[in-house]
Structures are given as structure tokens and as C-alpha cells.
Amino acid sequence: MIWIVKNLWLIPALPLLAAGIIAVNKQPARKLAAGLAIGSMALGFLLSLCAFAATLGHHGEGAFRETFSFNWIQFGGQWMSIGWVLDPLTAIMLVMVTFVGMLIFIFSVGYMAHDKNFMRFFNFLALFASGMLGVVIANNLFLLFVSWEIVGLTSYLLIGFWYHKPSAAAAAKKAFVTTRIGDLGLLLGMVWLYAQTGTLNFYDHGHGCMEASALAGMVSKTICGGMMISTAIGLLIFLGAVGKSGQVPLHVWLPDAMEGPTPVSALIHAATMVAAGVFLVARVYPLMAAGAAPVEHGVPVTTALTIVTWVGAVTAIFAATIAVAQNDIKRILAYSTVSQLGYMMMGLGVGGVAVGMFHLITHAFFKALLFLGSGSVIHGCHEEQDVRKMGGLKKYMPVTFVVYAIGMLALAGFPLFFSGFWSKDEILHHASHWSVSHVPFYLGCTGALFTAFYMTRQMGLVFFGKYRGYEESSHSAHAHSSSESHSHEPHESPAVMTVPLIILAGFAILLGVIGTPAWPWFDAYLNGELAELQIKFSNLAASAGLMGASALIVLTGITVGWMLYGKRQRKTAAEKDVLEAAQPAIYKLLENKYFIDELYEATVIRFNAFAAWLCDFADKWIFGGAVLLVKYLTVGASWLYRLTDENVVNGGFDAGCGSIRGGGGILSRLHSGRVQTYLRIIGVALVALIIFLIWGRKA
């Protein structure tokens, strides 16, 4: 066993240690906090590179996979063992999380520089990194679940980081409660899986629950309706992923989560945590794919994977349409994240682990780039998030403009030069070959069109035209001197913020190289094969048609977006949106996110509120009544006791004490204090004694 496998635990342990040290330090130690958090991530990144290097070059005999497990808790006669696994899936995620995390940590130093809770922020970030890395390395559904919940907790803490804002506090609660619904499914799936296989280890030299013998056992049994147990468990676990990755219908929390600081949105709600759901599905992919009819080449088709595909496809198109009508720069990106996560799920369903994961990795880089870019924009525009009040920032923030444009093109899937194009194309390619239905493919294509459109809209509104930010202030205060109004202008962010952006931009372009159809290194790496550079005409011809089509779709989206929002700029911030003017009803529907929140408000939440009211009523009057009854009984009994005590028991004692005191009073009269009386008594007594002695002797 290689040393790195044994010491893989160090990677999540380092940020945990950093979080602990930050937590026990006093508030002013800002440099220490940032240094510890970034340092632990940098060290973790180096270790991840070692782990990554260890998994390279193992082709032919299947994917590299080494595990390390130990017994942790004993219950009954069984041991719960936990451990970690190093395989290509883990390695690639480790490198991505530590690297993106490190860059975002560095960015946060600049972004949070003025926040007085700087230390708390880095404490939570480091704790989050620890949990996320724990999810990644876990070789055990239990350890994964524990880390998963740590991640959920830090997500809650960081969304509500500015908890004095009511909207942030509400968003934090919403995120926590919504993901809990999914986690319940995950927990049930976990328990069921344990009941079926007696282990939660994924890989354990043939005994793990993701290995052939356990899977065969679960496939052979069915529950009602002929559904295989493996499918049922897989779907329960998928429910956890739906909650975490913001898939329909549990997507509602993710856009609201943008109330948190922007680096948090970038790290947790775009690049890593929300991808954990996709990662989870990739991790339990053998379970999802178990029991599929044997296929010669291509991907297995099972009920579980079909449902994953449909959920993903619906989410992809659903969120992409909502993003068109949003005006908050971060919300647009949030819906875009939901949509892209849908693509990943769809990729997992139609194309297997490599397809979904490839999009996850490329998306992590360019979405982190976009979010940090939006953070830079917000920072530069003095905490303004409404795109209608921006505009013309190209002039003021050139670096941010360039990197943001790269991120936007990558997300939109601009042909050939950007990573997003290759990863999205791979998903669409597999979707077009999916044997069950072609609808997800069309949904995906439409989603791609919308993606290109809303990203162009955002670019046009934010970076082109004229700056609309100081309309109101200049209206209200014309008398202000020019120097003062100059300070209201947006400004470029400091180097600590732009350098991570530039690095991320580089990766947003370069990462596409590892997954092109000509050289599918990523696919081969995950499957343990040797990637060959295969520039064969037949290969290219097979994918060229689709590539051309998707390129056409993207270009259409960008062109339409540019026509509507780039060339024809809105004059004022209050002006109606172009689409709103053309189709007010549809725009309103999209702007209000299909009224999903209102729907939930009217159904689930109202029901919940009713149940809560019922419980409250029962608590107050039925259980509370019983408690009150007991209370009054007790009070009555104690009143009775007091009466007895005071009148019977105490009365007896008082009488006894009174008589003794009276006796003492009588006796105390003998002690008059008159010395001569004493002497007299002594004399009389002496005489009496002598007389008694004399006469007594005679008698």
C-alpha cells in the first residue's frame, strides 16, 4: 500500500485542525486565521497532487483503487468500520476541491477584508473544506454521511453569515430544512443498504456494498411492483443528492443561498458542495447501474438511472428558463448552477460516471470563476447586486471583464476553446444515443440555448453600455462636488482578488483539453484505460455533426442575447426588460420562478403550519392539560401536608417545648443571684446535715 493511501486522512484533517486553531483564537488574529486556512488548503493540495499522481498510469487492469479501513464503533457483535478510498474519482475531486478552495480562500482575504467577523468566516470555511474533503475520500457511506452533514451545517452557517439580515437568516433556515428532506432519504437508503448487505463500505476486497456479490444479492430481491431493492436504495440515496445538488423539486434553497458572502456562494453553492450530490451519485453508480441488461458497449440502463436522467434534464431546462428573467447578478448564476447540476445528473444517467464528473470538474472551475467575478463586480460597485443598476463596467474593471467573459463563454459552451463546450457536448452526445428516450437530449439542447442567452444578457447588462449605478444619487444630490461623485464610480478589485480569477480563467479554458472526443483522457482515466490520441476520421465524423449543432445552438443564443441586451442598451435602471415588454405574462412567470415558492407556501408549508398548529394545540391543551392537572394535584397535596405539618406535628412539638420552657422558668427562680441567700441556704443545710448526722447516729 502506498503511503498516500494510508495518510489520505491528512487532507481533510488539516483544514479541520486549522478551523480548531482559528476557533480558539481571539478575534483580532486575522492574518493567522487566513494564513492557517490557506496554508492547510495549500498543503492539502500538495497531498492531493501526490494522491493524483499515485492513481496515474494504472491502465489495463481496471481503475486504480486502494482502500484503508479500520473498525470504529462496536454495536452488538458487529463493528462499524470506516475508512477511505483512493481511486481516480477521489483523486480528481481532491485536486479540484483543494485547488478551487485555495483560490477562493485567497480571494476571500480581499473580499472579506472589511468584515469584522473575518475570523469566524475563515473558521467556517476551513470547517467546510474539511467536511467536503471528508465526503470525497470516504470509503464508507457512514463516514460520507457524517461529512455530508458537516458540509450541510457549514453551508447553513455561511449562508446565514450576515445573520443580522433577516433575509440571510431565512435563507439559511430554508437551505438547512430543504436539504434535510433529501438527507432523510439518504439516511433511509443507508440504513436499508446496511440491512441488506451488512456493510456500508463501498469497496472492501470483494465484500463492499458496491461490489459484485453484494449487488447481486440486492438485484435478486424485489419489493412491491417488481422493483429491485438496489433500485429502491439507489433512489433513496439519490434523494439526498437531489436535496444537496438543488435538483427539482428541492432546488428552492439554492438561489436563496446567495444571501451568503460571495466567496461562499462560489465555493459552496457553485463549485464544491452542490456538486457533492453529483459526486454521491457517481460514488454509488455501481448500485444505480446494478441489474441492467448486459450491453455490448455504451451505458447501462436501469430504472434508477432513468429517473436520475429525467430529474437532471427537467432541472436543466427548468432552471435555465428562470435564469433568463432574474435581475440579481448572483441569482442568475445560482439558477445557472442549478441548471448545470441538472446537466451533470443527466450526464451521469445517460453516459456514466466519466461524463457527469467531467462536467462537474469543468463547471467547478468556470462557475467558481463566474461567482468570484461577480463578487469582484459587487465589491467594485459598492455592494450593488442588481444588474439593471450596473452597466459599462468594461471600462472600469478590465481584468474582471476579461476573466468574466472567459467564464461566461465557458459556461455558455462557446465552441472549441472553452472547457464547458467539451463537457456539455459530451453530455449531449451521450443523451442523443440514449436508448430510452430522446426527450432529455432536446431538453438539454434547449437548455444550452437558454444558457447562452441568459449569460449574454448578463454580460450585456453588466459590462456594456453606460454605468447606471449613480442615477438616483446624482438626481438627489446635484450639488455634490465632482470629486465626491467620482468616489461613487466602480473600481477594479485588488490583486488578491484578481489573481485567483486569472488562474481560474486559465483553467476554464485549458481543462477542456482532457476530455475532447479526439483524446478522451478523462474518460479513460476514470475507467482505468489508456487514453490514445485517436484522430480518426470516423470518430470525428460521428461527433462532428452534433458538435456543429450544439455550436450553432450556442451561437444562436449568444447572438439573440447580444441583439436584445448588448447592442440595444437599456437607458435607465427602472426601464422595463425587453422580454417583459414583449411577453409580460411569460416574463412574470419566469421572474417569479414559476411560483414554485408560492406553491410550496400554499401546500407543503401550509400543511406543515397546520400540523404545527395542531401539535401546538395538543401540546397546550391535551398534554399541557395533563401536566397542569398533575400540577394542581401536587399543589393540593402539598397544601394538605402543610396544614398537617403546621397544626399536628408542629403543634405537638410546640406544646412540648412550651412546657419545658415553663419548667425552666420556674427553676430559674432559684438562681436569684443573691450571694447571701445562697450562703444562708448553705448554712441551714449544713445545720440540718449535722443534726441529721448526730441524731441519725444515735438512732
Added chain:
Amino acid sequence: MTPLQVCLLVSAFLFAIGFAGAVTRRHAILVLIGIELMLNAANLNFIAFWRYGAHPEALTGIIFVLFSMALAGAEAAVGLALVIAIYRHKETSNLDEVKELKG
């Protein structure tokens, strides 16, 4: 009447005088004097029993009396000191008014 009987009678008389003085007098110093008289009556008894007793050569009676007189001196000193302290405190030496042990 033998000389012993005479001595005992005298000492009994002396004791009776002392006792009567100690019991009846109100003044603390006079009470003390009465006590001294009673003590000396006892001393007289010591001497008489020694002188007319079985071993007049042993000097036991004289030694007793010497001790007793030393004691009486000490007792008188303490008694007088007490009387003075009481007088200072209560502004009186009337024993009927000094009847409380506390303060």
C-alpha cells in the same frame, strides 16, 4: 470542761459570729470580714485538735494553719479586688443589688 472543749466552744462562737455577719450584712466588705472570722474559727480548731490531740510533737496543725492563713490572705486580696471591680462597675457595694452574673 477540758481545755479542748473550751477551745472548741470559743471557735464555735467565733464561727457563729462570722456566719451571722456574712449572712446579714449588706456591705460586701463586711461580708468578707465575716468570712475571715469563719476561717479563723476553723484555724483555731486546727490548733486545738493538734495541741490536745494524740501527737502534739508532729507540728501538723501549725503547718495546716499556716497554709490556711496564706490562703486566707490570697482570698481576701481576690475578694477585695472583686469588690472594687463591682463598685466601679455598679457604683454600689450593696450585695442585694449585685445579683446578676452577666455584664
